[in-house]
Amino acid sequence: MPYRESTMIPPKSSGKWRDLVTGKRQLPTDHLGLQLFLKRVSTKLKPTSPAQEIEDAIGELHAFFVKYERILQKELVQISK
Structure with missing residues (x-):
């Protein structure tokens, strides 16, 4: 399946991604994988971290x-606000 950029x-x-x-x-x-990812990166990175790491x-x-767009609709609505 070719890569496609979602409009959502x-x-x-x-x-918003940097924040x-x-x-x-x-x-x-409620998505455990997303919770773990966000916890891992937010404890490792700070706004003063090297730009490449961020x-x-x-x-x-x-x-x-992009990969889990279909199951992260609720989160995408929150990000878009």
Whole structure:
């Protein structure tokens, strides 16, 4: 299946992803995989972390949402606010 960018998923360049991976913004979720991912990166990264580390985490999180878009609709609505 070819890669496609969803219109529901904000682009990687959106500051919303940075806020999530650095722990600046919380995202309530019942999805265990997402909870674990966010906990891992938010304890490891801070807004002052090296830019490349933050960009790598943003890429991982964005890819996670692209892969599991169908089951993360509730979370995508929250991110889009």
